[in-house]
Amino acid sequence: MSLTLEQLQDRLAKLETSRNAGNDPLSQEIAALQGLVEQFNNIESDHFKQAAFLQQLFDLIPIGIAIHINGIITMINPTGVRVLRARSEEELLGKKAIDFVHPDFRERAMMRIQQLLDEPAQTDFSTVPFVEEKFLTVDGEPFDVEAAGIRMAPTEEGTPILVLWRDITEQKRQHRALEESEARFRQLVSLLPDGVVIHKDQKIIFVNEAAVKMMKVDEPEQLIGRTVGEFLLPEERTFVEQRIQQLLTRWEALPISKNHLVRPNGETFLVEVRAFPFMERGEKAILLVVRDITEQERMREELEKREARFRLLADLLPAVVYLVDEHGEVLYLNQSLDDWWGYSLDEIKTMDYFKIIDREDLLHALKVFRSLKLGESAYYELRVLDKSGAAHWVAVRTTKTMLEDRIVGLGVALDITWRKEMEQALKQLTHRLVTSLEEERRRIANELHDEVGQQLVGMKFALERALRQVQPTAARDAIQDAMHQLADLTEQVRELSLSFRPAMLDNLGLLPTLLWHFKRYAARTGIHVRFQQKGLDEVRLPQSHAITIYRVVQEALTNIARHADVDEAAVEIRVSSDRLFLKIVDNGRGFAPDEVLRNYQSTGLKGMMERVELLSGELTIHSQPQKGTTILATIPLSSPSDFSQ
Amino acid sequence: MIRRQHITVYLADDHQIVLKGISSLIDLEPDLHLVGCTTHSAEVAPAVIRLRPRVLVLDLGLPGIPGNEIIRTLHSMRTVHTKIVVFTMHKDISYVVQALDEGALGYVIKDADSAHLIEAIRAAARGEKYLCPPFTWEELESYREQLRRSKGGADFYEHLTRREREVLLYVAQGFTNKEIASILSLSVRTVEKHRYNMMKKASFKNKAEVVHFALQRGLIPSSSEE
Numbered sequence: 001m002s003l004t005l006e007q008l009q010d011r012l013a014k015l016e017t018s019r020n021a022g023n024d025p026l027s028q029e030i031a032a033l034q035g036l037v038e039q040f041n042n043i044e045s046d047h048f049k050q051a052a053f054l055q056q057l058f059d060l061i062p063i064g065i066a067i068h069i070n071g072i073i074t075m076i077n078p079t080g081v082r083v084l085r086a087r088s089e090e091e092l093l094g095k096k097a098i099d100f101v102h103p104d105f106r107e108r109a110m111m112r113i114q115q116l117l118d119e120p121a122q123t124d125f126s127t128v129p130f131v132e133e134k135f136l137t138v139d140g141e142p143f144d145v146e147a148a149g150i151r152m153a154p155t156e157e158g159t160p161i162l163v164l165w166r167d168i169t170e171q172k173r174q175h176r177a178l179e180e181s182e183a184r185f186r187q188l189v190s191l192l193p194d195g196v197v198i199h200k201d202q203k204i205i206f207v208n209e210a211a212v213k214m215m216k217v218d219e220p221e222q223l224i225g226r227t228v229g230e231f232l233l234p235e236e237r238t239f240v241e242q243r244i245q246q247l248l249t250r251w252e253a254l255p256i257s258k259n260h261l262v263r264p265n266g267e268t269f270l271v272e273v274r275a276f277p278f279m280e281r282g283e284k285a286i287l288l289v290v291r292d293i294t295e296q297e298r299m300r301e302e303l304e305k306r307e308a309r310f311r312l313l314a315d316l317l318p319a320v321v322y323l324v325d326e327h328g329e330v331l332y333l334n335q336s337l338d339d340w341w342g343y344s345l346d347e348i349k350t351m352d353y354f355k356i357i358d359r360e361d362l363l364h365a366l367k368v369f370r371s372l373k374l375g376e377s378a379y380y381e382l383r384v385l386d387k388s389g390a391a392h393w394v395a396v397r398t399t400k401t402m403l404e405d406r407i408v409g410l411g412v413a414l415d416i417t418w419r420k421e422m423e424q425a426l427k428q429l430t431h432r433l434v435t436s437l438e439e440e441r442r443r444i445a446n447e448l449h450d451e452v453g454q455q456l457v458g459m460k461f462a463l464e465r466a467l468r469q470v471q472p473t474a475a476r477d478a479i480q481d482a483m484h485q486l487a488d489l490t491e492q493v494r495e496l497s498l499s500f501r502p503a504m505l506d507n508l509g510l511l512p513t514l515l516w517h518f519k520r521y522a523a524r525t526g527i528h529v530r531f532q533q534k535g536l537d538e539v540r541l542p543q544s545h546a547i548t549i550y551r552v553v554q555e556a557l558t559n560i561a562r563h564a565d566v567d568e569a570a571v572e573i574r575v576s577s578d579r580l581f582l583k584i585v586d587n588g589r590g591f592a593p594d595e596v597l598r599n600y601q602s603t604g605l606k607g608m609m610e611r612v613e614l615l616s617g618e619l620t621i622h623s624q625p626q627k628g629t630t631i632l633a634t635i636p637l638s639s640p641s642d643f644s645q
Numbered sequence: 646m647i648r649r650q651h652i653t654v655y656l657a658d659d660h661q662i663v664l665k666g667i668s669s670l671i672d673l674e675p676d677l678h679l680v681g682c683t684t685h686s687a688e689v690a691p692a693v694i695r696l697r698p699r700v701l702v703l704d705l706g707l708p709g710i711p712g713n714e715i716i717r718t719l720h721s722m723r724t725v726h727t728k729i730v731v732f733t734m735h736k737d738i739s740y741v742v743q744a745l746d747e748g749a750l751g752y753v754i755k756d757a758d759s760a761h762l763i764e765a766i767r768a769a770a771r772g773e774k775y776l777c778p779p780f781t782w783e784e785l786e787s788y789r790e791q792l793r794r795s796k797g798g799a800d801f802y803e804h805l806t807r808r809e810r811e812v813l814l815y816v817a818q819g820f821t822n823k824e825i826a827s828i829l830s831l832s833v834r835t836v837e838k839h840r841y842n843m844m845k846k847a848s849f850k851n852k853a854e855v856v857h858f859a860l861q862r863g864l865i866p867s868s869s870e871e
Contacts, residue, residue, distance in 0.1 A: 371824040450706060453734045454660040457755040461666025464759050468673070490756040494736060504739055507711065512739030515791060534797040576803050581862055634864065 064145075064165045068097040069158045071113075083167050085137040092138075097163070102134030102142050109133065116151040117159055135165065144172045195271075195290035200283055202228045202244065214271075214292055216263050233260050233268060247277045247286055258293070269294045320394075320413040325406050328354050342387030358383035358391065365396065369409055372400040381416065393420040430610050438547060441501040448497035456490045502550075510546040511536045514553060514571070525561040528568050535575030545635060548615055549573065549582055552608045556584040556631050559604060564588025564629065580617075580635040587628040593621040608633075652770040655698040656682035657689045657715075658732065659707050663755065667702065667732070670759050677766060686710040690718055693727050699770045702762070703749075705733040705740065713747050720748025728769035732762060738788045741780055751775035801847045802862070809843040812836060816843075816852060817859035 058065060064080035066073055076084075076092050084100060086092050101109045112131075130148045137143065147165035154160075189196050195211030197204060207215075207223045215223060215231070232240055236259045247254055253276045260268045274289040314321040314334035323332035335345060341356070354362060361382035368378045377399040383391040398411030463486065467479045497503065505513040511533065518529040541549070553571060560569050566588040574581040597605060605621060608631070612619040617635030654677055658664050664682050671677045680696050683689060686709035693701055701719070705712030712731070719725050730751035731744045741752045751765035754777060761777035768775035776782065805813065808829075815825045822840065826833045849855050859865045 367828050370827050371820070449734055450660075454663055454755075457734070458660070458662030458666055460756060461663070461670070461759065465666075465669060487756060494734065503706075503735065504737060507705070507713075507735075508739055508743055511792075511795075512737070512743070515788070515795070516737050516739055531795045532797040533795050534803075537792070537796065572797070574797070574802075583861070632862075634862070 062166075064163075064167075066092075066097065066163045067152070067160045068163065069155070069160045071096050071098060073097050074157075074160070080165075083137075083143075083165070084135070085139060085141070097161075100135050100137075102136055105133040112149060113161060116149050116161055119151070132168070143167060144169045192289075195288075195292075197223075197288040197290060198280065198285055199228050199288070200280060200285045204228065205280075205285070211290065214290065215261070216265055216267070222264065231261050231263075233262060236260060243275065244286065247275055248284055251277050253277075261290070270297050317412070318414075322409075322411055322413065323403070324409050324411075325403075326408070331403070331408065341384055341392060356385050358385070369398060369400065374400050374402065374407070376400060381420075392417045427614070431614055434611060434614060438501070442506070445497045445500035445503060448493050448500070449503055452493050453490065453497070456486060456493065460486055460490070505546060505550055506543070510541055510549060513546075513550055514573075517550070517554065517557075518571075521557055521561070526567060527557075527561055529557065530568065530570040532571070533573045533575075536573055539575050541575070541580070542637075545580060545615060545637070548611045548617075548635070549580070549633075551611060552582065552619070552631075552633060553584065555604045555608050560584075560586045560588060560629075563591070575637070578637055580633075580637055582631075582633040582635075584631040585628065590623045590625050590627045590629050592625060593623050597621075650676065651678040652676055652700060652766060653678050653680045653696070653698040654700050654702060654766060655680055655693060655696060655727070656702050657684075657686070657707060658682070658702075658704040659684045659686075660704075663704070666759075667762070670763065671766075674763055677763070686712075686715065689715050693719060694722070694725060697725070698727050700766050701727050701729045702732050702766065703729055705731055705735060705744065713743055716744060716747040716749050728772065730762070730765045730769050730775070738780065738784055741776070742785060742788055745774070745785075751777075752780065753777040804846055805843060806839075808839045809846070812839040813843050813847075813855060814859065814864055816840060817856045817865050819856075 058077050061077065062079055064077065064083045066076040066080050068074060073092050073095050076089055078089075081089050081092060084092065098106055098109060130146045132144065132146055134142045135145050135147070144167070145165040146168050147163060150162040150164070152160040152162055189208045192208060192210055195214045196206070196208040197211050198206035204224050204226055207220050209220075212218075212220055212223065217223060228240065228244075229237055240259060243254060243257060253274070257273050257275075258270060259273065261271050262268050270293050272291045272293045276287045276289075278285055278287055311334070317334065321332075321334040322330060324330050330348075333345065333348065343356075357365075361380075365380050365382055368380055372378055377397060379395070379397050381393060381395050384394050385391055393416050394413045395416045396411050396413045398409050401408060401410055460483065463479055463483050467476060467483070470476060470479065502513050502516065504516060514531065514533075518531060522528050557569060557571075560566065564586045566586050569584065569586045572581075572583040572585075593605070609619045612633050612635060615635045617633055619631065619633040621629065621631050623629035654671060656664055656667055656679065658667070661684070664684070668679050668682065671679050680698050681692055683692060684707075686707035689701070689703065689707070689710075703712055703715060707715075712733070716729055716731075719727060719729065728751075729749040730753060731740075731749045732753050732755060733740065734755050736754050736756075744752055750769040750772070751774065753762045753765045753775070757777045761775075765775040765777065776785070802810070808831075811829060812825060815828060820828065822833050822836045825831075825840075826836045829836070831839075843849075844855075847855075847858070849858070856865075
């Protein structure tokens with residue numbers, strides 16, 4: 001216990017240096033010691049109190065302290081007892097000190113003790129060498145310690161050796177964990193596809209494998225030790241140096257930059273660089289993550305070239321090509337619009353273009369577009385109002401796609417006004433044709449029925465009168481002959497009139513006319529018509545609808561008689577509040593409708609379709625060779641078009 | 646002078662030549678007496694009310710008021726006891742049924758032997774029905790039967806609401822409830838409700854049946870052949 005106060009303070013200073021070197025776990029001990037030293041200073045004058053204090057220090061200090069003389073433990077403080085996991089001081093006193101040193105370290109420990117005994121008594125404790133070794137607990141469990149021995153003044157029994165030790169098991173464990181994590185980190189860096197470079201004062205001190213590969217050298221050593229500037233283009237050096245300065249002064253990561261690198265073999269290539277400042281062994285260093293973007297850049301340029309070609313193509317198209325987002329904002333518009341609808345490109349880009357589209361058409365288009373799935377396309381026609389307010393018909397084909405994070409519509413719009421006008425003209429023409437045809441048929445049918453027919457009846461009366469008045473048999477025979485011929489002629493005229501247009505269609509309506517037609521048809525062709533109707537006997541159809549249905553049925557049945565080779569056909573008519581439905585079915589030979597229609601082989605089929613379309617209805621023909629034919633027609637009921645009286 | 650047992654006859658026909666023919670025929674029959682004639686449809690009913698003939702011989706095709714309407718009007722009058730014989734060029738059973746249904750007693754076609762007209766007038770005067778050949782009462786019945794047979798039963802489609810029909814149409818076209826909702830500007834819940842009701846009314850078991858029905862009905866065009 002000959003430790004002087006100065007020596008204690010000196011030891012304290014040593015510990016503090018050790019803490020600054022990064023061995024933090026000691027700091028608590030140092031703080032405790034410092035507190036004690038301050039107390040000690042206050043009681044310096046009183047030796048008794050000093051002794052008591054030192055005893056207290058001996059008891060409380062969290063460092064194991066033991067004294068052994070001739071290898072036998074003669075004294076040990078409570079911390080020592082605890083660390084060796086003994087139950088009491090008595091358990092250890094009188095034991096051999098060397099038994100508590102791990103067998104691996106015993107030889108060295110013995111040597112050090114011998115050295116202490118051989119050397120002159122120490123006065124400068126600041127040089128006490130702490131060494132790492134392993135001790136054993138009373139149960140033989142090894143644990144890591146930091147230990148030092150001090151030779152004290154000899155006594156009668158021998159020279160006491162003071163041993164100080166500290167349990168550093170936890171520190172060792174942490175150190176190992178750190179080493180492992182650093183190893184993992186190094187492995188990670190070596191596996192990174194990006195080049196990783198660390199430089200200090202522009203001198204390269206670390207490169208990973210990717211960096212070596214990127215620079216096309218064989219060994220990291222070919223890069224380490226060289227300066228960053230050696231791998232830069234002369235014209236980019238200033239830029240890079242400025243960035244390094246910025247990094248060092250701001251001490252935070254900078255935005256990604258692009259610059260070229262020069263390989264030792266003289267090739268240059270483009271890289272993207274991320275830079276982070278950090279402390280490396282107390283000095284400022286810069287970590288660079290470098291990515292070769294030559295290929296990426298080449299692709300981008302290629303894409304730009306392609307896009308330019310497409311833009312040019314789009315500008316040459318006699319159509320509007322557009323890209324519009326969900327809110328109607330135009331993102332792209334080709335240049336051909338200059339010649340369209342009287343608007344300039346600038347005007348159309350800045351205006352609310354929704355306003356120049358017919359509202360009803362626009363709503364329809366938006367509905368269709370919204371129900372599209374990504375990647376699907378749709379076709380619709382809409383009206384665009386030109387600068388003078390006149391409507392132009394435009395056909396639009398659009399697709400829904402993603403542009404960056406937005407849903408956009410990419411579309412092509414073609415002015416089809418001329419086509420619409422042609423269609424309209426054609427429709428009107430067809431309408432006039434059908435109307436005048438029906439009118440003419442009706443007129444002829446009436447003429448035959450009312451005029452010719454009644455004249456014939458008049459003649460019949462005259463002949464009947466004559467028959468009553470003449471007596472000679474020869475004359476009577478001649479008159480009766482004439483009467484027979486007259487009856488035949490009347491029947492022929494009646495048939496002719498009906499075949500032009502059955503008067504009952506106008507007089508009695510569609511239902512009796514159809515029944516009459518089916519009966520006549522069966523008599524002439526031998527084909528029985530199964531007929532089903534709903535509502536036809538309750539509703540009087542508009543004349544235009546009645547005549548259309550009659551003509552379609554007539555045409556279809558004529559076709560069946562000509563081509564189908566069946567003895568039965570079915571007709572179904574349903575009238576509901578808003579539409580008329582017609583179905584004509586046979587199980588006969590069938591045909592390929594597309595082919596027949598395309599080749600204009602049947603003006604009859606085309607005529608049926610046209611008549612139905614004139615009433616805004618739709619007629620479809622479903623047929624296949626050997627599988628029969630089904631004709632379906634639906635006609636809305638409330639069509640303003642009425643082409644027959 | 647008109648004797649009490651004489652059958653008084655009024656003629657309505659827009660052809661002079663026919664009027665002349667009939668009147669000369671009637672003149673030959675001692676029990677028939679012509680009380681008047683007209684070529685105008687509007688004059689028929691007033692003349693009948695005024696002259697009260699036993700029998701009216703009526704052409705169905707007078708310009709103006711349709712013949713069947715004249716029959717209906719006269720038949721519905723309680724004070725008029727005139728019997729009607731239709732004399733016409735129309736030789737289809739549907740005209741016969743219609744005229745008899747409206748209240749005519751006899752039906753004679755103009756190009757038949759004139760004796761049939763005289764017989765029909767006498768029968769009508771007795772309150773009896775008369776059909777001239779080639780018509781028969783059996784043919785009349787079979788036509789009525791044909792009419793009855795053609796009449797299809799009520800169809801669920803007519804009981805659907807406008808919305809249910811729309812939903813049916815879009816379901817058949819393969820739209821999802823969500824898409825239908827956006828097309829019709831309805832909530833998905835509402836579309837689900839209409840769809841449920843539609844399927845229930847139609848007793849459709851699955852979507853395939855909806856498509857089949859819509860195709861059969863021509864509600865949706867079929868690009869592929871059936």
